[in-house]
Amino acid sequence: MSGYSLHLLALAGALAAGAIGWQIVFGLAGALSLAAGMAMGLGAYALTVLTLSGWPFGLALAAAAIGPALIFAALTGAIRRLESHYFALATLALAEIAVIIATNWESVTGGANGLLMTPAPAWLNSAEARAGFAWLAALAAAGAFYGFQRYFGREQLTLLRTEPLAARAFGIHAGPIRVAAMAVGALAGGLGGAAHAFTVGLVSPDVLAFKTMAAILAVVIIGGRRSPPASILLAVLVTWTPEWLRFLEQTYLIAYGALLLLAIWLAPEGLAALLAKATKALRLARDPDPPPLIGLKPVTEGGLTATGLTRRFGGITAVSDVDLALKSGQITGLIGPNGAGKSTLLNLVTGLDQPSAGTIQLTGRIGRTFQTLALAPALSALENVRAVGASSQYAWAALHAVGLTAEARKPASQLTQGAQRFLEIARALAARPGVLLLDEPAAGLTADKRQQLAHILRDAADAGAAVLVVEHDVPFLAALADSIVCMSEGRVIASGNPDAVTIDPAVITAYLGAPLADGAGS
Amino acid sequence: MDALSLQLLFNGLALGAGYGLLALGFALAIRSAGAINFAHGDVAVAAAYVAVAGGALDLGGPAAAGLAIAAGAILGLSVAGLSWAPLRNRPIEATFIAAIAIGIVLQNALTASFGGAPQAPAQIASGGVHIGAVFMSWQALISLAAAAIAFMAVWAVLAKSQTGRRMRAAAEDPEIAAAHGIPVIRLAILAFAVAGALAGLAGVLLAAQHYATPGAGADYILKAYVAATAAGWGRILPTAAAAIAIALFETVGAALVSHAVAEALLYAGFVALLSFRPQGLGGEAKGKRA
Numbered sequence: 001m002s003g004y005s006l007h008l009l010a011l012a013g014a015l016a017a018g019a020i021g022w023q024i025v026f027g028l029a030g031a032l033s034l035a036a037g038m039a040m041g042l043g044a045y046a047l048t049v050l051t052l053s054g055w056p057f058g059l060a061l062a063a064a065a066i067g068p069a070l071i072f073a074a075l076t077g078a079i080r081r082l083e084s085h086y087f088a089l090a091t092l093a094l095a096e097i098a099v100i101i102a103t104n105w106e107s108v109t110g111g112a113n114g115l116l117m118t119p120a121p122a123w124l125n126s127a128e129a130r131a132g133f134a135w136l137a138a139l140a141a142a143g144a145f146y147g148f149q150r151y152f153g154r155e156q157l158t159l160l161r162t163e164p165l166a167a168r169a170f171g172i173h174a175g176p177i178r179v180a181a182m183a184v185g186a187l188a189g190g191l192g193g194a195a196h197a198f199t200v201g202l203v204s205p206d207v208l209a210f211k212t213m214a215a216i217l218a219v220v221i222i223g224g225r226r227s228p229p230a231s232i233l234l235a236v237l238v239t240w241t242p243e244w245l246r247f248l249e250q251t252y253l254i255a256y257g258a259l260l261l262l263a264i265w266l267a268p269e270g271l272a273a274l275l276a277k278a279t280k281a282l283r284l285a286r287d288p289d290p291p292p293l294i295g296l297k298p299v300t301e302g303g304l305t306a307t308g309l310t311r312r313f314g315g316i317t318a319v320s321d322v323d324l325a326l327k328s329g330q331i332t333g334l335i336g337p338n339g340a341g342k343s344t345l346l347n348l349v350t351g352l353d354q355p356s357a358g359t360i361q362l363t364g365r366i367g368r369t370f371q372t373l374a375l376a377p378a379l380s381a382l383e384n385v386r387a388v389g390a391s392s393q394y395a396w397a398a399l400h401a402v403g404l405t406a407e408a409r410k411p412a413s414q415l416t417q418g419a420q421r422f423l424e425i426a427r428a429l430a431a432r433p434g435v436l437l438l439d440e441p442a443a444g445l446t447a448d449k450r451q452q453l454a455h456i457l458r459d460a461a462d463a464g465a466a467v468l469v470v471e472h473d474v475p476f477l478a479a480l481a482d483s484i485v486c487m488s489e490g491r492v493i494a495s496g497n498p499d500a501v502t503i504d505p506a507v508i509t510a511y512l513g514a515p516l517a518d519g520a521g522s
Numbered sequence: 523m524d525a526l527s528l529q530l531l532f533n534g535l536a537l538g539a540g541y542g543l544l545a546l547g548f549a550l551a552i553r554s555a556g557a558i559n560f561a562h563g564d565v566a567v568a569a570a571y572v573a574v575a576g577g578a579l580d581l582g583g584p585a586a587a588g589l590a591i592a593a594g595a596i597l598g599l600s601v602a603g604l605s606w607a608p609l610r611n612r613p614i615e616a617t618f619i620a621a622i623a624i625g626i627v628l629q630n631a632l633t634a635s636f637g638g639a640p641q642a643p644a645q646i647a648s649g650g651v652h653i654g655a656v657f658m659s660w661q662a663l664i665s666l667a668a669a670a671i672a673f674m675a676v677w678a679v680l681a682k683s684q685t686g687r688r689m690r691a692a693a694e695d696p697e698i699a700a701a702h703g704i705p706v707i708r709l710a711i712l713a714f715a716v717a718g719a720l721a722g723l724a725g726v727l728l729a730a731q732h733y734a735t736p737g738a739g740a741d742y743i744l745k746a747y748v749a750a751t752a753a754g755w756g757r758i759l760p761t762a763a764a765a766i767a768i769a770l771f772e773t774v775g776a777a778l779v780s781h782a783v784a785e786a787l788l789y790a791g792f793v794a795l796l797s798f799r800p801q802g803l804g805g806e807a808k809g810k811r812a
Contacts, residue, residue: 078797085558093789104782214626257626264620
């Protein structure tokens with residue numbers, strides 16, 4: 001291999017490391033950071049500046065990896081809760097600050113011209129050694145990727161990316177995962193940046209600039225968000241393309257942009273996903289059979305007491321001084337017209353929303369379903385259930401409880417609407433709840449399926465769970481529930497025996513008045 | 523106030539006119555299409571280069587500026603057609619990345635055809651007037667007037683016209699608006715075109731004061747974003763006020779310390795602000811229901 005090819009190979013390895021670092025952030029944690037170039041730049045500057053000021057090479061290299069990780073952890077800590085576009089722009093702002101500092105802090109960074117590296121130790125001072133170093137960085141980045149995925153769980157991360165609210169209800173919080181992803185991603189990027197500086201023998205604000213981010217975007221979006229091998233392949237292609245397209249000169253960057261656009265249209269999940277689709281049949285055949293189920297019940301005993309729960313939004317009191325007692329073995333129905341505060345109450349109880357006043361006492365874990373389905377469509381039924389952290393045994397037991405074992409391998413998106421509702425219940429069961437909350441589980445179900453639903457809920461209650469069902473179908477609920485609570489305009493207006501509540505005049509008025517109140521409200 | 527301070531104030535106002543136009547277009551696209559247009563800054567820069575090219579062809583300032591505004595509108599339409607319309611049912615990141623891709627294409631197409639060095643378009647007018655000790659170039663005065671007219675026009679259309687009411691309805695709840703026969707998609711694309719035209723004007727005004735470089739888009743979009751966020755999406759007068767405040771901060775900071783420090787402080791302030799108010803400063807989160 002010629003010296004120049006080795007040089008390109010080293011650059012490709014450095015880019016691959018940076019790209020895999022960004023895959024951890026965007027592909028796994030779902031955070032659109034635009035500071036991947038900054039991570040590489042920090043690593044490049046750290047290695048150069050520290051070796052110039054006399055640090056031993058090994059120590060400077062460690063700092064080039066750990067420094068960016070610490071800086072990114074601290075910065076992301078401050079912006080971890082931002083919505084996607086704010087997060088993207090905040091990271092872009094941080095990257096711009098880094099460029100400004102690198103360009104203007106001349107005494108340290110050498111300004112716009114940058115700095116020359118000190119010669120590396122003799123044993124590292126060859127084209128082969130530089131290429132080897134860069135590819136070790138890429139391998140380390142890939143290791144970090146798989147380690148991160150394993151630690152946080154592939155299914156959990158998928159649920160977090162596609163249904164963040166549902167993820168939160170099951171205790172998967174976006175904030176800490178974002179911080180961890182940005183730190184680990186910056187570690188990989190920092191190594192890549194160090195390898196880049198080491199290969200070209202100098203560092204300048206160029207490596208921090210958006211050009212680096214653009215190259216990483218091209219590599220990851222075209223190759224595949226969650227496939228380090230695809231990143232490695234694309235990094236090699238992207239590094240060599242300018243050589244192949246040399247006759248086009250500057251225009252190759254235009255080609256990057258155009259290819260990026262094409263990839264987003266035609267292969268939004270990247271080439272790796274196309275390949276995965278093609279080989280899916282093979283992989284499904286290899287999956288193990290379900291483990292035997294010996295009367296395994298996923299639910300546990302539990303209960304919940306809420307006192308004086310109140311939630312105000314601005315001038316509106318959505319939930320006002322609500323008391324609620326859910327007892328082990330009992331099914332409680334929650335009814336009320338639209339806008340009565342039922343879903344807000346559920347969110348308060350689940351911890352998705354904080355009460356303005358009141359207390360909640362909980363025994364056991366909470367499992368819940370959502371009014372609008374919140375499944376990860378690309379995951380199979382089994383994977384969706386496992387996403388809440390269920391072991392294989394309990395995942396199968398939960399699928400068995402709702403009669404979906406035959407559909408376990410199908411992607412959630414290919415199940416019927418009714419089956420998806422049952423899959424949500426299975427997921428709630430798999431969380432091994434003591435308290436089971438269901439938001440309109442019977443919506444869109446046939447009479448047969450409603451019967452099945454009633455059996456599932458009765459089984460869960462008999463196994464010790466405290467069950468709360470929000471439902472518009474009052475006759476269905478009256479037949480199923482041990483007691484019924486009726487809310488209107490944020491307050492409990494009736495509660496107790498189903499037969500008594502359903503003929504309560506206040507309840508009938510609330511329902512008859514509902515269409516008018518609705519029309520005024522929306 | 524001494525003459526130097528007044529001069530700085532005036533320069534800041536003229537710069538703020540450009541930022542305000544950028545922010546207004548940016549917020550318009552968010553309000554009407556729910557789309558964050560990451561190529562917005564690059565559209566402004568590309569339009570400025572159209573004016574640069576117009577100047578090179580001896581078109582004269584006003585004609586070159588008109589051409590740039592038209593180019594901005596066409597680019598805005600292209601962004602809508604390439605990054606928003608085909609991807610609007612996908613996860614929102616798809617639109618972001620597509621717009622970034624368009625930005626990369628624009629930026630490098632400009633570098634390839636014009637080189638990386640700063641260039642200025644033809645001035646719309648040369649010379650100026652002295653009012654007291656403050657020199658006001660006609661260019662800057664025209665910038666201010668053009669921005670004021672554009673702001674008034676957008677405000678009038680949004681607040682008073684049938685199209686404006688439909689646009690607001692479409693932005694608030696696209697499904698209900700569509701059910702009432704409002705052409706949601708066409709209105710959103712129209713908003714992109716108007717946003718592009720505003721960016722075109724902004725690009726020309728900013729480049730005439732501070733030159734155009736192919737890579738200026740990132741700075742432009744950040745400033746537009748800061749202004750629109752600080753004002754609350756789509757609120758027109760606060761957007762103008764926020765843009766002027768940013769420009770004044772930048773102008774005064776550059777005079778007192780350095781441009782680099784002023785800009786870095788501005789961005790750091792933006793990040794700090796977001797970290798305390800994750801939902802932005804305006805009423806963006808207000809309409810959401812739990």
